[in-house]
Amino acid sequence: MRYAPLTQAIQGETVDAWDIHFKATSLKEKDDSVIVLSIGDPDFDTPSQVVDSAVAGLRNGDTHYVEIEGRDELREVIAASHQSRCGQEVSKDNVIMLAGAQNALFASSMCILAPGDEAIVLQPMYVTYEACIQLTGATLVPVAMDKHNDFCLDYAALENAITDKTKAIYFATPNNPSGLMLTQNELQFIADLAIKHDLWVVSDEVYSQTVFEGEHISIAGLPNMAERTITLNSLSKSHAMTGWRVGWAIGPTTLINHLSNLSLCMLYGLPGFVQQAAYTALTDPQALASSEHMRVTYQRRRDRLVSCFQQHQNLSCITPQASMFLLVNVSETGLTAQAFAESLFEQQKIGVLPATAFGECAADFIRISYVVEDSELEDACERIDRFMALLNANKQRA
Amino acid sequence: MRYAPLTQAIQGETVDAWDIHFKATSLKEKDDSVIVLSIGDPDFDTPSQVVDSAVAGLRNGDTHYVEIEGRDELREVIAASHQSRCGQEVSKDNVIMLAGAQNALFASSMCILAPGDEAIVLQPMYVTYEACIQLTGATLVPVAMDKHNDFCLDYAALENAITDKTKAIYFATPNNPSGLMLTQNELQFIADLAIKHDLWVVSDEVYSQTVFEGEHISIAGLPNMAERTITLNSLSKSHAMTGWRVGWAIGPTTLINHLSNLSLCMLYGLPGFVQQAAYTALTDPQALASSEHMRVTYQRRRDRLVSCFQQHQNLSCITPQASMFLLVNVSETGLTAQAFAESLFEQQKIGVLPATAFGECAADFIRISYVVEDSELEDACERIDRFMALLNANKQRA
Numbered sequence: 001m002r003y004a005p006l007t008q009a010i011q012g013e014t015v016d017a018w019d020i021h022f023k024a025t026s027l028k029e030k031d032d033s034v035i036v037l038s039i040g041d042p043d044f045d046t047p048s049q050v051v052d053s054a055v056a057g058l059r060n061g062d063t064h065y066v067e068i069e070g071r072d073e074l075r076e077v078i079a080a081s082h083q084s085r086c087g088q089e090v091s092k093d094n095v096i097m098l099a100g101a102q103n104a105l106f107a108s109s110m111c112i113l114a115p116g117d118e119a120i121v122l123q124p125m126y127v128t129y130e131a132c133i134q135l136t137g138a139t140l141v142p143v144a145m146d147k148h149n150d151f152c153l154d155y156a157a158l159e160n161a162i163t164d165k166t167k168a169i170y171f172a173t174p175n176n177p178s179g180l181m182l183t184q185n186e187l188q189f190i191a192d193l194a195i196k197h198d199l200w201v202v203s204d205e206v207y208s209q210t211v212f213e214g215e216h217i218s219i220a221g222l223p224n225m226a227e228r229t230i231t232l233n234s235l236s237k238s239h240a241m242t243g244w245r246v247g248w249a250i251g252p253t254t255l256i257n258h259l260s261n262l263s264l265c266m267l268y269g270l271p272g273f274v275q276q277a278a279y280t281a282l283t284d285p286q287a288l289a290s291s292e293h294m295r296v297t298y299q300r301r302r303d304r305l306v307s308c309f310q311q312h313q314n315l316s317c318i319t320p321q322a323s324m325f326l327l328v329n330v331s332e333t334g335l336t337a338q339a340f341a342e343s344l345f346e347q348q349k350i351g352v353l354p355a356t357a358f359g360e361c362a363a364d365f366i367r368i369s370y371v372v373e374d375s376e377l378e379d380a381c382e383r384i385d386r387f388m389a390l391l392n393a394n395k396q397r398a
Numbered sequence: 399m400r401y402a403p404l405t406q407a408i409q410g411e412t413v414d415a416w417d418i419h420f421k422a423t424s425l426k427e428k429d430d431s432v433i434v435l436s437i438g439d440p441d442f443d444t445p446s447q448v449v450d451s452a453v454a455g456l457r458n459g460d461t462h463y464v465e466i467e468g469r470d471e472l473r474e475v476i477a478a479s480h481q482s483r484c485g486q487e488v489s490k491d492n493v494i495m496l497a498g499a500q501n502a503l504f505a506s507s508m509c510i511l512a513p514g515d516e517a518i519v520l521q522p523m524y525v526t527y528e529a530c531i532q533l534t535g536a537t538l539v540p541v542a543m544d545k546h547n548d549f550c551l552d553y554a555a556l557e558n559a560i561t562d563k564t565k566a567i568y569f570a571t572p573n574n575p576s577g578l579m580l581t582q583n584e585l586q587f588i589a590d591l592a593i594k595h596d597l598w599v600v601s602d603e604v605y606s607q608t609v610f611e612g613e614h615i616s617i618a619g620l621p622n623m624a625e626r627t628i629t630l631n632s633l634s635k636s637h638a639m640t641g642w643r644v645g646w647a648i649g650p651t652t653l654i655n656h657l658s659n660l661s662l663c664m665l666y667g668l669p670g671f672v673q674q675a676a677y678t679a680l681t682d683p684q685a686l687a688s689s690e691h692m693r694v695t696y697q698r699r700r701d702r703l704v705s706c707f708q709q710h711q712n713l714s715c716i717t718p719q720a721s722m723f724l725l726v727n728v729s730e731t732g733l734t735a736q737a738f739a740e741s742l743f744e745q746q747k748i749g750v751l752p753a754t755a756f757g758e759c760a761a762d763f764i765r766i767s768y769v770v771e772d773s774e775l776e777d778a779c780e781r782i783d784r785f786m787a788l789l790n791a792n793k794q795r796a
Contacts, residue, residue, distance in 0.1 A: 001598065001626055002565065004512040004534065007656040010663060039463070046461045055453050063444045063641045065437070099497060099643075102666045110533070114402040131663035135508070136402065167400065200399065228399055243461045243670050245497075258405040265408060265529035266664075268500045271672070272641050 009134035012127060020341050024351025031349070035372060035380045038351040040176065040324060042240035043371045044297075046277075047290035050239060053280035057273030066269045069260045070097025070248070074279045081282065082231065082250055085208075086221030094250050096259045097270050097278075101206045101234035101247035106132045107266065108230045108249055111258045112200050113138035117167040120158070123359030124151070124327075126176045126204070138167065144361035150318055151178050151361075153186040162193060168200035169193070174207035174216065177358050177367040178327050179302075179320020184217055191222045201229045206247070209238035209291060211322040212299040220250065227252050237324065238291050239281045246270060246278045298324050301370035301377050308381040312388045324369055327355055331364040333391060341366050347390070348383040407532035410525060418739050422749025429747070433770060433778045436749040438574065438722060440638035441769045442695075444675075445688035448637060451678035455671030464667045467658045468495025468646070472677045479680065480629065480648055483606075484619030492648050494657045495668050495676075499604045499632035499645035504530045505664065506628045506647055509656045510598050511536035515565040518556070521757030522549070522725075524574045524602070536565065542759035548716055549576050549759075551584040560591060566598035567591070572605035572614065575756050575765040576725050577700075577718020582615055589620045599627045604645070607636035607689060609720040610697040618648065625650050635722065636689050637679045644668060644676045696722050699768035699775055706779040710786045722767055725753055729762040731789060739764050745788070746781040 021038035028034040045051075057063075069075070075092035083090050098104040105128070113119055115137030121129050123142045133140045143161045145151040158169075169190055173182040182190070194201050201219055208216045220229040234247030249259060263269065281287050302319075305326060309317035314332035330340040337354035344350050344366075355362035370377060419436035426432040443449075455461075467473070473490035481488050496502040503526070511517055513535030519527050521540045531538045541559045543549040556567075567588055571580040580588070592599050599617055606614045618627040632645030647657060661667065679685050700717075703724060707715035712730035728738040735752035742748050742764075753760035768775060 001650065001652070002510075002596070003652070003656060004508065004510055004515075006512065006534075007509050007659070010656070010659040012659075041463045045459045046456075051456045051461075054456055058444075058449045058452055061443045063449075063639060065439045065640045099665055103664060106664045110402065111405050112400075112402055114404065117402075128663040128666075131659065135660075135663070136404075198400070241461060242463045243667075245666065245669055252399065254399070254401070258401060258408070261405070261408040261410075261529065262533075265526040265533070266501060266504045267497055268526075268643065269641075271643055274669070 006135050010131040012130050018353070020345050020351055021353060024345060027349070034349045034351065035376055035383070036351045037368045037370070037372065037380060038353045039371065040237070040369055041242050041371060042237065042294065042324065043373065044240035044294050046241050046244070047239060047281065047287040049284045049287040050241070050277045050281045054273045054277035057276040062272035062276060064272070066272045066275065068263050068269045069256065070095070070270060071275050074275050077279060077282050078248055078250070082218070086218035088218065088220040088226050090250060093253050094256060095248055096256050096263065097246065097248050097275065098259070098263065099245040099247070099267055099270060100236060101204060101232045102128060103245070103267070104232045104247050104249040105129070105202070105204065107259050107262050108202060108232070108251070109133055109136050110262060111255060112168055116165060118163060118165040119167060120161050120169045122153070122171040124175060124177055124355065124362040125170070125359055126172060127357050129170060133170070141166070142359055144359060147361045147364070151175070151180055153182065153189065155189055158190070159193065162197055166197060166199060168202055170202040170204070172204035172206070174211065174320070174322035176207065176323060177325045177355055177362065178318060179207070179323035179325050180318065181211070181214055181216055181321050187217055187219045188222060191219055191225050194228055195224055199228065201225065202232065203229060204232045206232065206234050206237050207323040208233065210295050210298055210324065212302060212320070214321045216322070230255065235278055235281050239287065240294060241281065244274055244277065246274050298370060301374070302326060304377055304381060305368060305370055308384055311385070314392070315388070324371055326368050326370070327362065327365040328368060329364050330366055334395065337364060337366050344384070344387055348387045350380055350383055404533050408529040410528050416751070418743050418749050419751060422743060425747070432747045432749065433774055433781070434749045435766045435768070435770065435778060436751045437769065438635070438767055439640050439769060440635065440692065440722065441771065442638035442692050444639050444642070445637060445679065445685040447682045447685040448639070448675045448679045452671045452675035455674040460670035460674060462670070464670045464673065466662050466667045467654065468493070468668060469673050472673050475677060475680050476646055476648070480616070484616035486616065486618040486624050488648060491651050492654060493646055494654050494661065495644065495646050495673065496657070496661065497643040497645070497665055497668060498634060499602060499630045500526060501643070501665070502630045502645050502647040503527070503600070503602065505657050505660050506600060506630070507531055507534050508660060509653060510566055514563060516561060516563040517565060518559050518567045520551070520569040522573065522575055522753065522760040523568070523757055524570060525755050527568060531568070539564070540757055542757060545759045545762070549573070549578050551580065551587065553587055556588070557591060560595055564595060564597060566600055568600040568602070570602035570604070572609065572718070572720035574605065574721060575723045575753055575760065576716060577605070577721035577723050578716065579609070579612055579614055579719050585615055585617045586620060589617055589623050592626055593622055597626065599623065600630065601627060602630045604630065604632050604635050605721040606631065608693050608696055608722065610700060610718070612719045614720070628653065633676055633679050637685065638692060639679065642672055642675065644672050696768060699772070700724060702775055702779060703766060703768055706782055709783070712790070713786070722769055724766050724768070725760065725763040726766060727762050728764055732793065735762060735764050742782070742785055746785045748778055748781055
């Protein structure tokens with residue numbers, strides 16, 4: 001049968017990177033000593049107040065069609081929160097609820113990109129950006145952050161990547177996999193370019209509620225950026241709600257209207273009981289306290305892992321400012337990231353991801369998620385120590 | 399800002415038809431005597447066993463990422479049910495869970511249609527088909543059912559509509575808005591054409607569990623059709639689960655793989671607790687009994703409405719074999735469908751839809767949903783009688 005060319009555009013080649021993750025989760029079912037540090041799914045439960053809210057909605061029959069763009073009260077809370085954090089003046093009419101930030105990334109790309117367009121994405125980048133951009137017929141133009149300089153923005157590389165076909169600049173801040181945030185200067189540079197060349201900016205901020213140090217800045221709040229910025233966010237990470245599929249896009253009202261038309265034929269709205277839960281997540285003091293507890297816990301785990309990696313001379317770890325990930329450069333061990341990850345799994349039963357899938361500039365790195373409890377993380381650190389000791393011993397013998 | 403041309407393709411012009419519906423639902427909030435017969439949202443609650451199952455999933459922490467294509471046990475049940483109903487041999491690998499049949503229609507269209515393609519749709523058709531097809535860059539080629547012959551297939555019109563650009567034939571059986579089903583002969587004719595011209599067939603069967611008379615036939619079960627048929631279905635109508643957004647596509651494994659790639663970047667899976675609920679809906683005897691109770695109730699309501707309309711000489715009602723809708727031809731009243739619907743709302747506070755939005759061949763008709771309780775339906779019938787009496791009296795005076 002004849003398929004649309006689009007089906008080729010969504011066949012990512014980065015799937016191999018997940019092999020070790022799949023092996024690890026599969027073995028974990030039989031062998032509890034396996035430690036899975038290869039996925040961005042929080043180990044926390046969704047806060048009970050949020051669950052209670054969904055249950056109440058279900059019990060009260062909130063199971064019928066809802067407004068396509070989401071309920072007013074939920075969009076108002078999101079708008080107010082966004083405005084207070086970044087200063088962009090927005091109302092509910094600048095917000096649409098979608099089935100997770102992933103769905104918002106997909107839908108936003110469909111509304112702004114077309115065949116012949118180029119979309120710049122700062123790398124390292126999350127793996128699904130490729131499909132979301134390519135399925136529109138646009139070309140993804142990767143611009144690598146400077147891996148020799150703690151993944152700072154390569155100003156010249158970004159400026160040089162802009163052509164008369166460029167339609168948008170995409171990035172995630174905080175970044176997955178690096179956990180780093182773009183600075184005020186970096187964002188202003190991007191904003192100036194976007195204004196000068198009349199570009200969209202798509203700012204993926206799903207880790208913005210999980211910040212340990214530094215200030216998270218939304219580019220939408222910079223002068224003259226509101227009209228050209230699409231801010232994506234969700235509850236997946238902040239409230240351990242990955243499986244709920246609830247996120248949103250914030251942007252100019254014309255965009256929101258287009259997204260609403262798209263959602264009408266793509267999704268037909270989010271479940272009402274899920275929206276009730278989302279409202280609780282964003283407003284209930286205890287739910288917010290749970291979210292804050294998660295943030296503090298991630299920070300403690302990050303500190304433990306960073307101190308672990310800092311002990312090993314031939315590993316260099318970039319201390320993440322946010323998120324639930326960190327990158328470790330393994331190139332000085334003499335192993336590729338893939339080989340390092342495979343050996344670590346085979347010898348110590350720890351699953352991590354070679355970061356190759358996130359872009360060439362991350363090829364020397366492995367990505368480690370800290371989504372296990374303290375005791376298991378402690379165990380992981382000890383195994384990593386043993387792994388490195390053995391690796392160095394073998395190296396000296398060789 | 400510059401938007402993708404796709405945004406034009408999804409700006410349906412059929413939105414006006416919903417004006418009366420929006421007016422009716424808005425007035426209903428203030429005035430309980432308004433009767434809303436303009437939407438396809440069941441008045442039933444989701445069966446309690448299904449709700450209980452979602453609640454259990456939520457309470458047990460089934461709130462994390464799930465398999466993109468849906469859980470094996472759920473897809474197995476759907477495959478088995480489909481196979482037993484239509485004879486097509488399928489396994490879970492032929493099934494993918496998506497966020498409602500609407501999402502499945504959208505995603506399937508993206509995987510099979512491309513710019514330059516033509517997609518034939520039998521009319522009357524549900525309004526979102528237009529956007530789903532057009533957003534791929536393909537052209538929608540409507541083929542009207544024969545409105546002079548109870549909306550039977552116009553064999554010659556269908557055959558004549560096929561060109562060397564035709565890629566697919568879409569239809570819904572049972573149909574929304576007519577509630578009619580395609581016959582064995584009609585489906586075999588479509589199948590022969592599809593095989594001869596190497597076409598996809600997209601069969602939307604969301605009302606296949608709400609059949610009152612006649613046999614529902616899935617075209618996928620006809621010889622040599624499995625490889626080229628995409629069957630769409632959901633729990634929205636059969637189990638009063640419109641707001642849950644749970645549906646699926648059944649098709650060849652290559653298609654399912656493409657849909658899985660698409661879902662990875664579009665949706666990232668359906669909530670686990672929703673999938674648990676769906677499994678219960680399809681397997682729990684009491685949930686199935688509730689679904690059957692709904693079917694019987696819709697049939698009773700249909701009978702009441704048909705008998706109402708049959709009493710009026712200048713109204714002709716097509717008795718639906720299935721669904722929760724019926725079409726009434728109002729042309730002999732001398733009013734357009736829009737004018738009839740507006741007058742009925744203004745004079746009797748009953749909201750119905752002019753069926754114009756469903757295609758030119760339905761322009762003489764209004765669509766009535768029977769999603770209100772017996773007493774309210776009785777009231778509606780009496781108001782329609784009064785409305786017709788007044789209309790005829792005014793006509794005689796004129």
